[in-house]
Amino acid sequence: MASTFIQLLLSGAIAGSVYALLAIGLVLIHNGTGVVNFGFGDQLMVGVYFLVFAQQFLGFSLPLAILAAIVISGLLGLAIQGLVMTPLRNRPVLIPIVATIAIGAALREGTRAFMGPNPWPVPFLLSTSPYRIGDISIVPSDLAILGTAVVIMIFLYVFFEFTKYGQAILAACANPTGALIVGIPAGATTTGIWVLSSMLAAIAGIVIAPLTTLTPDIGLIAIKGFAAAVLGGFASLPGAVVGGILLGIIEALSGYYVSSAMKDIVSYAILVAVIVLLPTGLFNRASVRKV
Amino acid sequence: MVLMATKSAYASGATGVSNDKIKIGILGDLTGHAAHWGSGNLAGGTLAFEEINAAGGINGRMLEWISVDSESSAPKGIAGFKRLVDQEKVFAVFGPTSSAVGVPLLKTLTASDVPVFASAFSSPLFTNPPAKNIFRSGTLNDADQGRILADYVAGISKKRSVAIMRQSDEYGKTGATNVGNRLKEIGGVKFTEEQFNASDTDFTSQLLRIRDSDADVMVVYGYPAPSAIVMRQAKQLGLPAQIVGSTATASRTYAATVGKEAAGTRAMTMARFLPESDEEAVAKFRKAFEARFPDLARQTRPEGTDQLAYHGAKTLIEGLRLAGRDLTREKLISALEGLKDFETGIAGATTFGPDRREGNRSGYVIEIKDDLSRVVLPQAYSAI
Numbered sequence: 256m257a258s259t260f261i262q263l264l265l266s267g268a269i270a271g272s273v274y275a276l277l278a279i280g281l282v283l284i285h286n287g288t289g290v291v292n293f294g295f296g297d298q299l300m301v302g303v304y305f306l307v308f309a310q311q312f313l314g315f316s317l318p319l320a321i322l323a324a325i326v327i328s329g330l331l332g333l334a335i336q337g338l339v340m341t342p343l344r345n346r347p348v349l350i351p352i353v354a355t356i357a358i359g360a361a362l363r364e365g366t367r368a369f370m371g372p373n374p375w376p377v378p379f380l381l382s383t384s385p386y387r388i389g390d391i392s393i394v395p396s397d398l399a400i401l402g403t404a405v406v407i408m409i410f411l412y413v414f415f416e417f418t419k420y421g422q423a424i425l426a427a428c429a430n431p432t433g434a435l436i437v438g439i440p441a442g443a444t445t446t447g448i449w450v451l452s453s454m455l456a457a458i459a460g461i462v463i464a465p466l467t468t469l470t471p472d473i474g475l476i477a478i479k480g481f482a483a484a485v486l487g488g489f490a491s492l493p494g495a496v497v498g499g500i501l502l503g504i505i506e507a508l509s510g511y512y513v514s515s516a517m518k519d520i521v522s523y524a525i526l527v528a529v530i531v532l533l534p535t536g537l538f539n540r541a542s543v544r545k546v
Numbered sequence: 547m548v549l550m551a552t553k554s555a556y557a558s559g560a561t562g563v564s565n566d567k568i569k570i571g572i573l574g575d576l577t578g579h580a581a582h583w584g585s586g587n588l589a590g591g592t593l594a595f596e597e598i599n600a601a602g603g604i605n606g607r608m609l610e611w612i613s614v615d616s617e618s619s620a621p622k623g624i625a626g627f628k629r630l631v632d633q634e635k636v637f638a639v640f641g642p643t644s645s646a647v648g649v650p651l652l653k654t655l656t657a658s659d660v661p662v663f664a665s666a667f668s669s670p671l672f673t674n675p676p677a678k679n680i681f682r683s684g685t686l687n688d689a690d691q692g693r694i695l696a697d698y699v700a701g702i703s704k705k706r707s708v709a710i711m712r713q714s715d716e717y718g719k720t721g722a723t724n725v726g727n728r729l730k731e732i733g734g735v736k737f738t739e740e741q742f743n744a745s746d747t748d749f750t751s752q753l754l755r756i757r758d759s760d761a762d763v764m765v766v767y768g769y770p771a772p773s774a775i776v777m778r779q780a781k782q783l784g785l786p787a788q789i790v791g792s793t794a795t796a797s798r799t800y801a802a803t804v805g806k807e808a809a810g811t812r813a814m815t816m817a818r819f820l821p822e823s824d825e826e827a828v829a830k831f832r833k834a835f836e837a838r839f840p841d842l843a844r845q846t847r848p849e850g851t852d853q854l855a856y857h858g859a860k861t862l863i864e865g866l867r868l869a870g871r872d873l874t875r876e877k878l879i880s881a882l883e884g885l886k887d888f889e890t891g892i893a894g895a896t897t898f899g900p901d902r903r904e905g906n907r908s909g910y911v912i913e914i915k916d917d918l919s920r921v922v923l924p925q926a927y928s929a930i
Contacts, residue, residue: 259754262783270748312844364577371845372581374770376802383805385782394782467747468771468803472579476745503748510751515740516714518751 258390263507269397271503272404273466276459277480278487278495279407280452286415286490287424287448290340290351294359295456296477301362302328302457303464303473307375317378325457332453336446344445359474367471379465396465403462407455408496415492424448482526488536498537502526560874562637568604568866568873570595570611571630573641574666578618580644583666583851587643588613589839590665590848590855593831596838598863605871609863612636616647623647624654631660638663638878640862645669645717655680661878663865665858666851668793670720676903679875681882683861683896683905684854686793686816688717690929692724692767694909695814697927699725699763699790700735708737709761709787711752711776713744713768721767721792737761742776744769749776753783766791774804781807788812790911798822799846801918809916812923814909817857817893820920821848827891831856857893861905864888 277296284292292298306324309315315323335358343351381399385392415421424444427434431441460473467473483502487494502522509521529537562569572591574584595609603609612634616623623642630636642648643666655662656677664672665684668691673682686694699708708729712722722739729735738759740752753776756764764780764787766773773795780789791813798821801808819825821832835852836843842852861882866873868881885905888896896905908928912920 259758262754263750266748266750270750273747367577367581371842371847372579372585373797373799373845373847373849374774374803376799376805379805383778383782383807385784387784390784392782392784463747466775468774470771473771476747478745507748507751511754515742515752515755519743 256390259511262391263511264504265391265393266397267504267507268500269394269401269503270506271483271500272401272496273463273476273499274479274483274502275404275496275499276400276407276463277477278483278499279404279411279492280455280459281477281480281484282487282489282492282495283411283452283455284448285484286492287428287452288340288445289348289428290355292355292452293352293477294355294357294362294474295452296474296480297359297362298328298331298453298456298474299460299463299477300469300471300474301331301366302453303377303460303469304366304370304375305457306461307377307469308370310378321461324461325454328457329450329454332449332451332456333446335453336449340445340449341442344442363471363474370471372471375469377461377464377469380462400462400466403458404496404499407458408492412492420447482523486526486529486536488538491536491538494536494538501537560637561635563607563873566607567610568607569634569636570609570862571627571634571636571639571641572611572613573616573623573626573630573639574613574643575618575623575647576613576615580618580646582849583643584616584618584641585842586847586849586851587641587666587855587858589835589842590852590857591640591859593835593838594856594859594863597834604863604866605873607873611640616642616644618644618646620647620650623651627651627654627658631658636660637873637875638862638866640664640859641666643667645672648672652677652680659875661865661875661882663858663862663882665854665861668717670904673903676901679879681898681903681905682858683898684816684858684893686814686906686909686929687904688720689724690904690907691793691814691909692721692726693728693929694927695721695765695767695790695792696725696728696732698814698911699765700729700732702788703735703761703763705760705762706735707759707761707763708735709756709759709764710737710739711749711756711764711766711768712739712741713772714741715744717769718767722765725765725767742768742772744772746772747775749779750783752776753780753785756780756787757783757785761787763788763790766795768792768794770794770797770800770803774800774808777804777811778807790814793850793909796912797849797851798920801914801920806918808914808918811914813912813914815850815912815922816906816909817850817853818910818922818926819892820912820922821850821853822920825891828853831892854893857890857896860890860892861885861888861896 309320379396381395427441483499487498510518574587614626638661670687670689712718865882869877894906
């Protein structure tokens with residue numbers, strides 16, 4: 256039925272935009288620092304807990320709690336960069352990557368100890384009551400996720416492609432020494448990236464968590480963000496968004512037309528096929544380093 | 547790893563028993579994905595043990611206890627149990643608290659003679675086949691729950707058509723298999739099965755397949771977080787089926803987590819009285835729990851799992867009391883075996899026997915009202 260197909264496309268795109276938001280954060284950190292941040296999902300999680308704490312225990316209004324959560328998440332990113340990543344900056348890249356895993360685990364278990372293991376309700380930003388067009392349901396709160404992913408992607412894309420500061424960050428990441436020679440301070444740009452990506456984690460979490468429910472383990476969905484980022488090429492912001500949405504749609508269609516038990520097998524088989532046939536992903540250009 | 551320990555000199559006799567003390571090990575997941583159950587086990591056990599000590603102890607002895615975190619990990623659970631038995635020399639163990647730890651731990655447990663009393667998790671393998679030194683009371687195991695759920699949904703399905711939406715792991719598989727097997731026994735009820743991963747965020751494909759079937763009842767057998775999304779999305783997609791969740795969806799905060807779409811959904815539960823109930827014994831427990839554990843109270847606890855742990859600890863205490871002053875592990879096992887319809891007023895009655903190690907085999911159904919408050923429907927369902 257056409258309506259079923261359209262509903263699957265729509266729902267798949269919504270689920271995919273969750274993956275896309277995660278993928279954007281991963282790509283941002285990777286592009287700006289060269290590090291794959293395995294703790295991104297946990298930063299997302301803790302950002303939402305900041306909101307819940309501010310609202311439920313400090314009595315903040317929702318807009319103020321959101322603002323506080325984003326600001327504190329940015330400060331958390333600053334702390335991660337200053338206390339962990341800066342001392343590790345000259346170590347082999349594997350070391351800071353392992354450090355992100357440790358930071359993620361510490362955030363997760365620290366949150367579990369302080370806020371408990373039970374789910375916390377998180378307020379939806381838009382209505383959960385669906386609009387119906389025939390057999391198709393459109394839920395405003397779900398569209399907020401898709402809209403947020405697209406807006407953030409456009410913002411970051413413009414920032415990196417068309418602003419001097421964005422170009423400076425990419426230059427500093429690609430060649431820190433060369434960037435320093437031309438007056439771009441690599442340390443400041445890296446700090447900026449950590450703060451920005453941490454704030455993005457909070458924003459992503461605030462729109463995702465009402466849908467997924469908030470527990471200390473919510474960050475584990477970042478694995479789908481990794482898959483989306485790989486599909487999109489891992490260095491491309493539009494690729495991250497398209498990769499995420501594509502993954503969501505493939506999951507929805509295979510779950511309905513094949514079987515729910517085979518959903519992941521079909522989805523990841525396609526992902527592997529893309530990696531084999533297009534090793535740089537759907538959107539990434541192969542990089543060439545000239546010596 | 548070790549949270550609390552007290553030392554005392556132990557007289558000769560049963561391991562972990564002195565003239566004035568009985569040493570109990572509390573084993574549970576205090577960290578990791580299963581921490582919900584482990585923290586409840588520790589809190590419920592602590593409260594019950596402190597209360598009995600305040601009341602003068604058991605047959606002239608006070609309880610002392612040591613807690614070990616199994617970290618939601620089977621190897622940590624095995625190491626933790628061995629530590630309690632070999633190093634801490636406990637008399638009995640209260641726990642473990644999750645299937646992921648309890649089932650792999652079984653061989654180690656049965657190889658020892660230490661009485662083990664669990665109250666939290668639901669794998670039927672823990673008590674079937676029965677092992678001499680292993681007891682469980684409070685929870686409803688997945689075999690019994692599947693059977694009860696099937697009886698319930700077969701009774702309310704006017705179209706004689708049921709959909710089972712289950713998690714893809716062992717928890718969901720065991721529960722759904724038992725629902726399906728019981729529906730086959732009942733006969734005349736057709737059923738379909740769909741599955742999902744615990745970390746999924748979209749369930750449209752499964753729900754549309756269920757919408758395409760003519761099922762008028764949908765059983766959701768999964769953890770709270772994915773089940774909450776399933777229930778919300780089912781309502782948003784206009785699925786007309788009555789939704790009935792497993793006991794995992796019976797938590798106090800569940801309805802608020804789902805949102806207004808939770809109204810009208812139902813779930814299995816073990817206890818006749820919910821933790822927010824004003825029933826005398828439960829209200830007294832809740833007040834004591836909130837006073838003793840303000841940090842947990844801040845998290846809208848006690849939960850049902852805390853309630854079951856308290857009930858389990860009180861049942862263990864009753865076994866220790868019945869075993870008498872001349873306490874041995876054999877006598878405790880024999881005393882627990884003799885319990886019949888033992889009531890704490892907190893959860894279902896406990897009955898053990900020579901070949902029965904599952905104390906509770908009955909359940910109730912919760913319904914969520916339009917204001918998202920919960921009521922327990924009056925009829926009890928038995929798996930026997």
